[in-house]
Amino acid sequence: MGLGKIMDFTLVFIVTITLVLNFSPYSQSFVNVTDILSSPNVPLHTFLSLLQTENVIEILQTQANAQTGLTLFAPNDTAFAIDNVPWGNLSLDQLQSLLLSHALPEYFGDRSSGISTLRQLSPVTTMAGGQYTLSFTSVLDTFCVNVSGSSRAQVLNAVNVSTYPTQVYQIDKVLMPEVIFGLSGGAIAGISIVVVMGALLVSVCIKWAFYKKNKVPGESSSQRDVELSRQTGRDGELQLPNQPQGASNGDKNANIGGGVSTGATTMEGGISLGSSKIGAPVSIGNTIIVLPKT
DSSP states (O other): OOHHHHHHHHHHHHHHHHHHHHHOTTOOOOOOHHHHHTSTTOOOHHHHHHHHHTTOHHHHHHHHTSSSOEEEEEEOHHHHHHOOOOGGGOOHHHHHHHHHTTEESSOOOSHHHHHHHHHHHOSEEETTEEEEEEEEEEETTEEEEEETTTEEEEEEEEOTTOOTTEEEEEESSOOOOHHHHOSOHHHHHHHHHHHHHHHHHHHHHHHHHHHHHHSOTTOOHHHHHHHHHHHHHHHTOOOOTTOOTTOOTTOTTOEEOSOEEETTEEEOSOEEOTTSOOOSOEEETTEEEOOOOO
């Protein structure tokens, strides 16, 4: 092969590689995170302002141009308008950790495939460190991100001006890590419900055990009713409806109409004492006694 042909081949090779690198969707060029967050029609200005104020933007800028890239979950301006973050009570370290907990030191592009991959990898460590992790869930086409099991936000969309190897997603809430803020109200409510349900279950079990312990084996409700009727008869305290006040069981010709109630015992129909006739069945608990007419 002559020298001229070697030079021609080398030139073609260089041109080909240059074109591939320039037009490849994964060709890496300098990424300016500030430009992305301040782009028109991107409502992320409050988040950008905090990143700049707390000197976090430089950290993200360096990671955005690193080989592994950057994935950033940026709360929109509406999220900051409704959040309850006590910004004035946080130290500088806490503020920086809070902001960095919204960032992953790796590129996960494309909302659907990127979040699906993160869902499989969950929990994923953020740039704030090992205590600050993100977990991802999805229902149909709705994706959510959860920080350290405490605070959850919905992933709204991917910012179109993001440039490889950096991807910015817009979320609807400020993530509040448990390491800084403790358990969220929702988590506390869930724990409270579990505790209450557990206490109720224990109470029911104790009452059931007490009932079983005091129940006489083999005794039916009908037998208890008959025994109660006998005791009531012995005590002479049978209360008879329509009986004149002060009348007793021994009164002659005392007509009794309607039913007679003795505890759980019911005598149905008309009953007469003394020379009166008994012309109806008598029901005691679940037992019916048919008495002949006299």
